[in-house]
Amino acid sequence: MLNFSNVHMKFDKDVLSDINLNIDSGEFVSILGPSGCGKSTLLRLASNLAKPTKGVVDYISPKDLSIGFVFQNPTLMPWRTVMENITLPLELNKKKFSKEEALMWLARVGLKDKEKSYPNELSGGQMMRVSIARSLINGCNLLLLDEPFAALDEITRRKLEDDLLEIWEKEKFTVLFVTHSVSEAIYLSQRVLVLSSGPGKIVYEKNISQYISKEEFRESKEFQAINSEIFEKLKSGVNNE
Amino acid sequence: MNKLSTYFSPIIALCIIFIIWEFLVNLFSIQLYILPAPTDIFLSLNDNLRELLLATLNTLKITLFAFLIATLIAIGLAIIFSLSKILEISLYPITVIFQVTPVVAIAPLIIIWVGLDNAEMAILILSVIVAFFPVLANTNLGFRSVDKNLKELFLINRASKWQTLIKLNLPYATPYILTGMKTSIGLALIGTVVAEFVAGTGSSAGLSWIIIESGNRLDIAKLFSALILLVLSGIFLFLLMSTIEYSILRRWHQSVKENES
Ligand SMILES: Nc1ncnc2c1ncn2[C@@H]1O[C@H](COP(=O)(O)OP(=O)(O)O)[C@@H](O)[C@H]1O
Numbered sequence: 020m021l022n023f024s025n026v027h028m029k030f031d032k033d034v035l036s037d038i039n040l041n042i043d044s045g046e047f048v049s050i051l052g053p054s055g056c057g058k059s060t061l062l063r064l065a066s067n068l069a070k071p072t073k074g075v076v077d078y079i080s081p082k083d084l085s086i087g088f089v090f091q092n093p094t095l096m097p098w099r100t101v102m103e104n105i106t107l108p109l110e111l112n113k114k115k116f117s118k119e120e121a122l123m124w125l126a127r128v129g130l131k132d133k134e135k136s137y138p139n140e141l142s143g144g145q146m147m148r149v150s151i152a153r154s155l156i157n158g159c160n161l162l163l164l165d166e167p168f169a170a171l172d173e174i175t176r177r178k179l180e181d182d183l184l185e186i187w188e189k190e191k192f193t194v195l196f197v198t199h200s201v202s203e204a205i206y207l208s209q210r211v212l213v214l215s216s217g218p219g220k221i222v223y224e225k226n227i228s229q230y231i232s233k234e235e236f237r238e239s240k241e242f243q244a245i246n247s248e249i250f251e252k253l254k255s256g257v258n259n260e
Numbered sequence: 261m262n263k264l265s266t267y268f269s270p271i272i273a274l275c276i277i278f279i280i281w282e283f284l285v286n287l288f289s290i291q292l293y294i295l296p297a298p299t300d301i302f303l304s305l306n307d308n309l310r311e312l313l314l315a316t317l318n319t320l321k322i323t324l325f326a327f328l329i330a331t332l333i334a335i336g337l338a339i340i341f342s343l344s345k346i347l348e349i350s351l352y353p354i355t356v357i358f359q360v361t362p363v364v365a366i367a368p369l370i371i372i373w374v375g376l377d378n379a380e381m382a383i384l385i386l387s388v389i390v391a392f393f394p395v396l397a398n399t400n401l402g403f404r405s406v407d408k409n410l411k412e413l414f415l416i417n418r419a420s421k422w423q424t425l426i427k428l429n430l431p432y433a434t435p436y437i438l439t440g441m442k443t444s445i446g447l448a449l450i451g452t453v454v455a456e457f458v459a460g461t462g463s464s465a466g467l468s469w470i471i472i473e474s475g476n477r478l479d480i481a482k483l484f485s486a487l488i489l490l491v492l493s494g495i496f497l498f499l500l501m502s503t504i505e506y507s508i509l510r511r512w513h514q515s516v517k518e519n520e521s
């Protein structure tokens with residue numbers, strides 16, 4: 020789906036160096052790293068918003084590529100209703116769409132009765148749900164999320180994680196999920212990558228295999244073991260601070 | 261403080277000032293041609309009502325027309341600047357020249373250019389020059405303030421420049437534009453009145469003409485009535501813009517929401 024080969028990114032200083040990364044179609048990959056290590060930059064490269072200083076970012080089938088991006092802030096347009104916010108990508112791509120289709124997406128993110136609300140009438144969790152619906156409505160096959168749940172309380176956050184997983188299991192788009200929460204990364208993804216800081220390098224990679232339900236997995240000893248293992252790697256990757 | 265008292269307190273204060281004014285004028289028997297009492301002013305207003313109202317309408321008509329033209333020119337320029345950096349850095353400083361030059365100083369030039377018998381046109385142009393800058397500066401600021409992530413969202417969805425302008429930049433800048441317009445509408449009135457003064461008699465029959473004429477004839481009561489109508493016009497224009505702003509931003513803008521509660 021998405022391939023990084025020997026990618027370097029330099030602003031005033033080196034931010035990312037020597038990133039080699041291949042993400043298969045339908046995979047759910049998380050990127051973990053301390054703040055400032057270049058996680059957002061990596062997503063900007065993955066979405067073609069920025070070009071790497073060196074190296075190549077390419078896609079398996081660029082023609083059918085449709086990217087959904089979820090920012091850390093919900094990034095809604097306050098002058099539009101919830102409904103008008105989520106249909107923006109369809110509008111921009113001049114696609115015909117039915118109201119039912121849009122309502123279906125609202126229902127899937129749990130906002131059935133909010134279509135006529137304005138963003139400033141929503142809670143933080145609800146705004147993030149709108150943002151997620153908007154990123155998916157155009158039939159996205161590569162979903163990039165930049166610490167989407169960082170500002171939410173624990174309960175809201177777990178609900179949104181489960182809802183995201185449910186949608187992903189149905190639609191099977193590819194996900195690149197950036198977070199600084201170790202447990203979130205392990206819980207959600209099939210593969211966790213750990214970035215070090217200054218400059219950001221992939222220092223560790225862990226496949227999360229799964230044989231029991233997500234809920235049980237979160238409470239299991241194995242989950243704890245992976246958690247401590249990754250946390251150690253994350254800690255040793257923090258240098259130059 | 262409840263709503264009623266915020267509306268009525270200034271009116272009551274004004275009434276008290278009028279009463280004291282009336283009292284003092286009578287107490288010291290001040291001459292009518294120096295300072296008329298409020299009752300004299302209202303009598304004069306009543307006597308000259310038709311002439312005064314016509315003049316007010318004339319001034320308001322030019323003011324509103326100039327305001328609309330100024331707004332359109334300013335938003336148009338801001339859009340052009342947002343599309344072309346090179347035009348922005350070459351033309352923006354020139355617009356500042358208009359802003360810092362006193363309208364009285366360029367009035368004679370404009371009047372000569374459009375012809376002495378074309379006073380209304382000269383007044384209109386001068387008023388536009390006075391009024392357009394706040395809208396330009398605020399629209400410009402609004403365009404620059406557009407949320408970075410929203411811009412990226414539009415890029416990811418391969419939005420055209422036109423789509424970005426219509427669906428993102430203009431709506432995002434709307435509160436800024438309205439703020440500029442609220443300043444501009446007041447400036448348009450000032451510009452019109454000052455230009456009327458400079459343009460002199462001509463065909464113009466605005467409030468300035470009445471102020472000059474009654475001043476020359478020492479009809480201070482009539483002069484005051486013209487002044488009162490001028491002040492009321494200013495308040496009317498400001499309330500008009502505030503109402504428009506409120507009805508546009510009511511649903512979504514934070515500043516309106518916060519003021520409501
Ligand atoms: N457009 C930019 N220009 C200059 N420096 C940048 C830019 N974007 C990011 N950086 C720098 O790159 C580093 C990594 O930023 P970022 O990718 O946002 O980190 P993270 O998302 O992991 O917190 C930071 O030091 C930041 O200052």
Ligand SMILES: [Mg+2]
Pocket residue numbers: 058059060165
């Ligand atoms: Mg970041």
